[in-house]
Amino acid sequence: MVKVLIVSPFRKGKLIESVVSNIENYEVVNTAPLQLCTLLKSQGYEVAYLSLQNVFRTFEKKDIDRLEEILGKYLCEVLIVHTDYYMNNANVACLYSINLIIDIVKKNRPNSKVIYCGKLTEMLGVDLLEEHLPKVDVAIRGEAEPVIKTVLEFNYERYKNECVGCLYRKGSDIYSISGTNIIEDYNKLPPIEFDFLNETILELEKIGKDIKALPISIRTSYGCPYSCRFCENTEDWHKYRKKDKRILLSEIRNLKEACNNRLQLVFISDELFTLDIEHIKEVKSVFEDNNIIVNGLFSHVSDITKEKVELLRNITKSIIFGGESSLDSVLNISNKNSSYEKIVESAKLVKSSNIAVGFEWIVGLPNMRVEDYLLDLNNIYKLIACEIVDFIEPYVFVPHPNTYFYNNCRNIGMTICGKNEDMLEEGGFSTVSYKDGLSNKQITVMYLIYRYVIEEAEKAKGHISKNMKAGCVNIEDFKDYIGEFL
Ligand code: SF4
The missing domain is CATH 3.20.20.70 (Aldolase class I)
Known part of the structure; x- marks a missing residue:
């Protein structure tokens, strides 16, 4: 069973969070990535999810040890970084933390593969893999659910035959397969399971939050x-x-x-x-x-x-x-x-x-x-x-x-x-x-x-x-x- 870790990366804190970095109220959890978690579980993958956006409302250099400790628990074969298909705000602002997360995951398991899901593939095009996310293997264009099973095989010939709209890296070259993936009918996907949030709650409790x-x-x-x-x-x-x-x-x-x-x-x-x-x-x-x-x-x-x-x-x-x-x-x-x-x-x-x-x-x-x-x-x-x-x-x-x-x-x-x-x-x-x-x-x-x-x-x-x-x-x-x- 392929072990997959899906993460929502974090953004820089707001101005007020530089003044008060331990604000007690919780940021609302965006559950869009749980759709992908639920689908992968139904397809037989072993899936874990972490909403790092909620764990790290503000991130300082000293927090890197905690980030390493958290990610160290998941020796995944595939890391999927999910930044939402619709909300602009959860995308460009996350680029810096995506690279931090990938570096740690690759340090723990150098052969692990990295897939990016979210709006950035359409927003930035080839620059996304060339400049911004140099260690991502595949960036899916549009909604990932219809093609994720094929993408997870990392057989690039199949990508071409099955028209998977994406960017992928092969050696030092980047290739683009045109097209945008879309979920035609959300009602054909399994209903979202929310127990994937248990790990996020656990991490919040470790820093003293009473959830x-x-x-x-x-x-x-x-x-x-x-x-x-x-x-x-x-x-x-x-x-x-x-x-x-x-x-x-x-x-x-x-x-x-x-x-x-x-x-x-x-x-x-x-x-x-x-x-x-x-x-x-x-x-x-x-x-x-x-x-x-x-x-x-x-x-x-x-x-x-x-x-x-x-x-x-x-x-x-x-x-x-x-x-x-x-x-x-x-x-x-x-x-x-x-x-x-x-x-x-x-x-x-x-x-x-x-x-x-x-x-x-x-x-x-x-x-x-x-x-x-x-x-x-x-x-x-x-x-x-x-x-x-x-x-x-x-x-x-x-x-x-x-x-x-x-x-x-x-x-x-x-x-x-x-x-x-x-x-x-x-x-x-x-x-x-x-x-x-x-x-x-x-x-x-x-x-x-x-x-x-x-x-x-x-x-x-x-x-x-x-x-x-x-x-x-x-x-x-x-x-x-x-x-x-x-
Ligand atoms: S295009 Fe964006 S800002 Fe305009 S109505 Fe739609 S969601 Fe709102």
């Missing part, structure tokens, strides 16, 4: 119909697929019973959970039968309706939208299919059903001058202080490879700078500078100003008129305050 309810996110659908220019970057992005009630029911049962009942489902991480109303109804019935209410799920302001919101009322505490900006010019250049008016309408619609409404915001998108930032900050203040929205979470813009903005950076006047590990939306460090706009350092300062304005707006809740007029700014003073950073 009673490890927060878990699941996926019920895949793909997104929109083409936001900072996000879409894979060939099958629009191919929407969903899990049916039968599979979801089995997965929820597995989740509840796994790891001695110490997992707690808290989030649905589908790109756009609200796309298909029949799907919402199916998930709702599974959740209600199992008394599950998650903390949040994602929707889009052009997609939400009163009927959908009403259906969601008993299964989620909040609905989160990608707001990104209050400026229509920025939303248009980002191809967001949205407007400030729709943002406000959607927020009111959700709140009228007594569900909390939150927005993600992006600091550093193209087309922003200082005056635009000031107007955006003013709108954010009103949205929060007047309780039109319940929360706004700002992120820095990251130029993820193979997105429209990344591929057209020269036309946009955007220079990409900074290290791979800083390509992290929640990290707080900007990795772009604009010829006719702000530099990366100035965008980083602006991100902190967004956090400051959000905090001030939170304090003002309940103390100001809900009809407060928006747009009253003092550009001269604003430039004075932050002048030395601009």
Whole structure:
């Protein structure tokens, strides 16, 4: 039986985690790699899984001994590094830790093979094996499940005959077989088993964490119909697929019973959970039968309706939208299919059903001058202080490879700078500078100003008129305050 170790690599900690490196709350566990673990187990492989992203929320040089000790327990024949097929954020930012992990595994067992699964194969192309991951043997393009059995044979002639879209290394040469692998029907895969998280829990307990309810996110659908220019970057992005009630029911049962009942489902991480109303109804019935209410799920302001919101009322505490900006010019250049008016309408619609409404915001998108930032900050203040929205979470813009903005950076006047590990939306460090706009350092300062304005707006809740007029700014003073950073 081939011994396979699947790992989720870790990212650099957020700014706050450099200030407090032992934050007690747990990062939500992304269970997407468990789909591959479950499939391989059903195919007869001996599989172990480690979510190193959860074990190492921050990683310092001194942690290398612990990483070696953990990986030393798994003398695997094949290491599979899994960085998620959909989330951009779990990819480029992980390159540094993937190499650390591979070095240790190869030191322990020099003949072990390494397979990479995730978005990076499409994002970076041949550069992935040539420059970034020089010790990976095979990088699968697209979703690995349909071809993983063939890939694990390491018979490259078979790869060609069976059209396995991938990159592979033979001697010092790198070969590419065209095509992108896709799971046509997720319902034909075995329902996810969650006991694969036992090893991760064990490692967390060893560093003193008392795990009673490890927060878990699941996926019920895949793909997104929109083409936001900072996000879409894979060939099958629009191919929407969903899990049916039968599979979801089995997965929820597995989740509840796994790891001695110490997992707690808290989030649905589908790109756009609200796309298909029949799907919402199916998930709702599974959740209600199992008394599950998650903390949040994602929707889009052009997609939400009163009927959908009403259906969601008993299964989620909040609905989160990608707001990104209050400026229509920025939303248009980002191809967001949205407007400030729709943002406000959607927020009111959700709140009228007594569900909390939150927005993600992006600091550093193209087309922003200082005056635009000031107007955006003013709108954010009103949205929060007047309780039109319940929360706004700002992120820095990251130029993820193979997105429209990344591929057209020269036309946009955007220079990409900074290290791979800083390509992290929640990290707080900007990795772009604009010829006719702000530099990366100035965008980083602006991100902190967004956090400051959000905090001030939170304090003002309940103390100001809900009809407060928006747009009253003092550009001269604003430039004075932050002048030395601009
Ligand atoms: S709607 Fe959301 S998930 Fe879809 S392309 Fe836009 S940002 Fe990405």
